[in-house]
Amino acid sequence: MCTPQIQKAARSLRLVPSNASCTLKCGTGFGYCSQVGQGTANEVELLDLREELERKEDKYEVDKGRKKDTAQDKLRRLEENKKILLLGDAEADARESQLKKVASKYDDADDGADSDAFSDSDSDSSDDEDEEAELMRELEKIKQEREEERLRKEEEERKAAEMQSRDEVLQGNPLTQQQAAGSAKMKRRWNDDVVFKNQSRNEPEVKKRFINDTIRNDFHRRFLNKYIQ
Structure with a gap:
């Protein structure tokens, strides 16, 4: 005990x-x-097997990603991104042709490389990633330029529509048309020169004569001059 x-x-x-x-x-x-977690021989063996399995999985993922990361895939992604861009920009087309030449050059280099040179493939993979990043930056720059051009054209069209609408409104107003002609005075009506008419306050007063004769007064003379002669 x-x-x-x-x-x-x-x-x-x-x-x-x-x-x-x-x-x-x-x-x-x-x-x-003897408890779980005390570092027994079985636990150490299982831990080693788990670490080895994880290393193999990481290596497989790296090899798989390296095999798929070729210049052909980059060119394919470049063509897919091209579909979302607007057409008609000569400068952008020249840039795309240059990028295609660069991609084809690296594609030929990848085809002629030896698959056994694992260390060389690592450096090539990093170079390809740099080239892909550069291609993506160029594409983003092209898309940004296209978007700025589109916004500028829309702004110009909007201003032109506003000017046209303003001109139509001004042309539909008779007062503005007379001002454009150089005279803001309204045309006199046919019945302005009558005996019993309320004259405007702003109109200058005309000295009138009184003639007690319906034939020789001023209104009768103006009437004869206007409609008889």
């Missing part, structure tokens, strides 16, 4: 947990509890 002193010494040295019931070998030394 283990004495309480032995169990207390074991707990103080952290050889056994305080709440664990362990079978100790009295007289020959302390016994150890």
Whole structure:
């Protein structure tokens, strides 16, 4: 039987947990509890197998990504991005043709490379990634230029429509038409020159004569001059 002193010494040295019931070998030394997480041989073997499996999976993913990351794929992605761009820009077409030449050059270099040179393929992969990033930057720049050009044309069309609408409104107003002709005075009506007419306050007063004769007065003379002669 283990004495309480032995169990207390074991707990103080952290050889056994305080709440664990362990079978100790009295007289020959302390016994150890075989629990999960104590680093047994089986656990170490399983841990090594897991690390090896993870390394193999990482290597497979790297090899798989390297094989698919070719210049043909980059050119295909370039063609897909081209579909979303507007057509008709000569400068953008020249840039695209230049980018295609660069992509075809790297495509030929990838076809002629030796598949056994693993270290060389790593450097080629990094170069291809740099070229792909450069191609994507060029495409983004082209799209931005196209978008700015489209917005500028829309703004010009909007201003032209506003000017046309303003001209139509001005042409439909008779007052503005007379001002454009150089005279803002309204045309006199046919009945302005009558005897009993309320004259405008702003119109200058004309000195009138009184002739007690319906034939020789001023109105009769004006009437004869206007309609008889």
